[in-house]
Amino acid sequence: MALDRLFRRRRTRGGGRDVPELWLKCPSCEAQIYKKDLEASLMVCPECGHHFRLDVEARVRLLADEGSFTVTTGSVHPEDPLEFTDIESYAERLARYQQQTGRPDAIYGGTCTVGGVPTLLLAMDYAFAGGSMGSVVGEEIARGAERAAAEGRAFVIVAASGGARMQEAALSLMQMAKTTMALDRLWAERLPYVSILTDPTTGGVTASFAALADVIFAEPGALIGFAGPRVIKQTIRQDLPEGFQRSEFLLQHGMLDRVVPRAELKAELARVLGLLHPEGVPPDGA
Amino acid sequence: MALDRLFRRRRTRGGGRDVPELWLKCPSCEAQIYKKDLEASLMVCPECGHHFRLDVEARVRLLADEGSFTVTTGSVHPEDPLEFTDIESYAERLARYQQQTGRPDAIYGGTCTVGGVPTLLLAMDYAFAGGSMGSVVGEEIARGAERAAAEGRAFVIVAASGGARMQEAALSLMQMAKTTMALDRLWAERLPYVSILTDPTTGGVTASFAALADVIFAEPGALIGFAGPRVIKQTIRQDLPEGFQRSEFLLQHGMLDRVVPRAELKAELARVLGLLHPEGVPPDGA
Amino acid sequence: MALEFEQPIIELEARIRELREYADAGGVDLSDEIGLLERKLEQLQRETFGRLSRWQRVQLARAPGRPTTLDIAQHVFEDFIELHGDRAFADDPAVVAGLARFRGRSVVIVGHQKGKTTKENIHRNFGMPHPEGYRKAMRMMDLADRFGFPLISLIDTPGAYPGVSAEERGQAWVIAQSIQRMGRLGVPAIAVILGEGGSGGALAIGVGNRVLIMENAWYSVISPESCAAILWRDAAQAEQAAEALKLTARDLRELGVVDRVVPEPGGGAHRHPERAMEELARALAEELAELEPLSPEELRKDRYRRFRGMGAVRVE
Amino acid sequence: MALEFEQPIIELEARIRELREYADAGGVDLSDEIGLLERKLEQLQRETFGRLSRWQRVQLARAPGRPTTLDIAQHVFEDFIELHGDRAFADDPAVVAGLARFRGRSVVIVGHQKGKTTKENIHRNFGMPHPEGYRKAMRMMDLADRFGFPLISLIDTPGAYPGVSAEERGQAWVIAQSIQRMGRLGVPAIAVILGEGGSGGALAIGVGNRVLIMENAWYSVISPESCAAILWRDAAQAEQAAEALKLTARDLRELGVVDRVVPEPGGGAHRHPERAMEELARALAEELAELEPLSPEELRKDRYRRFRGMGAVRVE
């Protein structure tokens, strides 16, 4: 489980907004990029094509047809069933992430159309506890699949996660089964499910719903796997092969359908949904 | 297709019976073995355990419960749909093999019980054109599967074949689909199918019914594969790895359930059939 | 890269082209002469292609320039999107697969893919799949079944790859599984032999309700060269082996192994790929229309009946 | 190899044994003294095992000598025949599978397998499966469904193998597939956590209609050591992590993650494996009897309901 980077994230909101933040350094080519330019290019480095992480709201704007999106997540809130405490209590962590993101947990999405195809679109929020899957993420995904099945919608999940959420222990493990089994509701109705893997997608998220889609896309250069690179390095006591666990490596090893640059993601998604859900009719309820 | 050894077989019947034939040399350990001893040990070298090929009638005696066997093959005869001729005509070859074996084609079997479980047992005859699968072998296997399904029998095939029969060209290729599809009749009735791979099993036989059983046994040291070793050597222009394409190699690579010495084959088969077909009732028609 | 028997045709074509250029450049009217030569060309093509030996057909089937799976995916179908991978070991470039639209309906396509250049041919292993290629094909069959889309399979392989790596990963097993999986499809399945239909590696994606073959393609249990090497003990006897194997489209139609021969334009599909693909599109549309009213169970039964009847036996 | 908290018990046991030998050898009647000590031993066991910390349970769960999948296959079931291979890449010794009989009915068994010796542990990769192990498990699920036999899965793994080879062959993919496959079973499925239930590698064969756990086993999303290394940044804080993770049988029963705790004899299953297996057999028989009247559809619905309800959320 690559949860190790989970709690070392820089704050993305609430930090002081002083001058240096107007510029960002690309971790890949080290170019200094003006932040507005980066946002204009969908957070893709104009120099080298490195894909920065994309905020969940920007992700929805990127993929949903303009004006079609209605949020459905947000009513499901986390509990602290184990009263878990390490060097900080889970309750405190949750409160902090909720304050930073303005959302109850690590998932955001709703109904929309994508290229005209009625869709239920969910995006995992890496900014919230490393996108880790606890009961709320599991519940929203199961509800999403069930709702998509009931309303005749395609189902799309943009994954970004360090894995399962340790602070919910066995209950977070059970979300792997819960989400996986809920997907069968879609196929019973011949509705498609497309998974989009972004940097990073590891652990229990990869090993459940994210790996089981009809079509799997990944953004270029994303870290994708089961175990995190650090754990693997400790296991084998050797350096990892070049490009190991990156999207292109996964494609070569047969795990993905396509590696799609962010600029083309909307068009490719619309195309594949149009093919898989040709009778998609506009939603009436929702 | 390892058909290359197909037509270089020594005659096993009709040859002059002079003194040296009382003794056989083990190709594995080079021990001189008295033929009667070898037959008493089920054609397994008493020195090194090398498994010689076993005649189809001896095979049936080995596996069927005593007195339970009734032959069902023999009424289906080969044709020469392509009027095939190479350096000898197919019609002549067929006539010769029929005379040598006393059977119309490369398969022999019938109904029996195995450890009390009603079974339809077929054995491929390597002595007939290298056990190659033409229309007759395909037809007998399809009929066998259909009959087993109709009569509530387990289905067992002892494979021994160089592959598909070239002289029936595309028609022999079609037997791969025909035999494979007929197997579904068994599973529709929840009846088991066990495949026993013996030396050699290659080409279109491995790549169809032989590989699709619920449980796959192989005799020790049998050559098993898709392409024949000579073809592979020509392709890669390198020596083949030690033990390549032998039963033990296949087991390691996940293709087999068990490598079973001939002496234990009957007991293991009976055990697995008893588990897979617990409601097996004695046949009444047949 | 023209074949020997094509030479007179190609020379005559060149002459016509020269005449036309000369007429255009000089403003001379040579339409009578050109018309005459064009009729002669047509006759020559008809004669040449009417009496081709089986071995010459095999050479045509291998001619570069014939429509490949990717060509067909892009020209016969619309909106093709390639899907990759077997979800277990690798993506095999010798097998191409994906979703597309065909006359309004979604379909799933899977086929062997040879390269057009030496480099691409090495990348695609000359159209000889590894086990992962067949696992990709099975994944496509699952997809077709899940969504109720027809499956179109396009066959063009000298055979499944006969190498150590393929044997280690269960080449025989995966071919058997793919035959079985395709036989169980609850959706219309049409297989088309585009060029080479080499043995089990071809049949693995050949278990269609309908099996079509391009006029100059071949399909058999073994290539003529390998057959000659074994039976004649001399690969150079391939021509004789090709005759004996009766592996041409017409032979197979007579044997009942294929249901329909897709005509190729005069001179062969490699010289006029667009027209060949038009013929293929027409044939696919007609066959699909016949299959689409059938239920999943009827389609499975139809396929069982089709293959159950294959073979030549005499029952006494 | 005794654990620290077991020492007083083991010493007392040794004393009783000595006394008994002395009495037997000398013909002296020490039955009063021995009876006294035996009651003391019972009390000591009850006390010790009644107040074990979670971390001590984890150590018990890992104790050599506990019943493994192979032990159970041979002692709880009859006529066990091991089946091998994933039909695609390899046979994984970290997963053991096969057919057996259980009180008259045929069943399919699959479970993780650790070694009893260092050599065997290396061979079995310490019970950490590669993708082919899970593919073998899925093959067993297919077999169970095909014949209508119950599936019994036995969980005892620190986790799926976290190495390059496993990642290359799609460890995450195969775990997801196995979870899905097991969820779809149309036959009764009972999962038992024997010792260690480490994360997705355990859950992959844990999607039962009933999930049982041995009294001293653990089951969680991560091992205490790894959890400590990440959250406390110090693997030595494993004891605290074990407390926080609430990973014992009793905890999991309270959380609703497991349905039944199989009691272990005084001193733990590693010291009395036969008696532990008797308890397990009784539990399996009772649970199976409840599941067997259900139809395939009811079994699938039951499993869906079971896992759909997992988690702790508040809806506003």
Ligand SMILES: [Zn+2]
């Ligand atoms: Zn850059």
Ligand SMILES: [Zn+2]
């Ligand atoms: Zn010997």
